[in-house]
Amino acid sequence: MLTMMKNHARKLWKSEEGLGTLEVILIIAVIIIIVILFRSWIVEFLTKLMGKAETRSNEIFS
Template sequence: MLTNIWGKVKGLWQEEDGLGMLEMILIIAALVVIAVVFRDQLKIIVDNLLKKVSSKSSTFIDEK
């Protein structure tokens, strides 16, 4: 009996099925929902990052 259970456990461990279409759709849907919910915060973060990149690149170009 223990051998039978161990064989099933090993079978589950070695199973290497890829992600199905349903899982991919659920992951994409979750990412879209998160992006919609935190849209304003994400916009602020991206704007701040772009301002920093712009200022750093300006100082780098002006030094040469």
């Protein structure tokens, strides 16, 4: 019984089924950290971009 549990634990440890999930979680964590670090720059960029889009749409539809 003990050897069977050891073998099962060894198979579980070497199993790579959860590896994809771990990679996705790590990628999401890195993206969140980057967004937090560059938050002010991203907000400023998007504000300028939306201002330009509004100006251009006002020119087109006037």
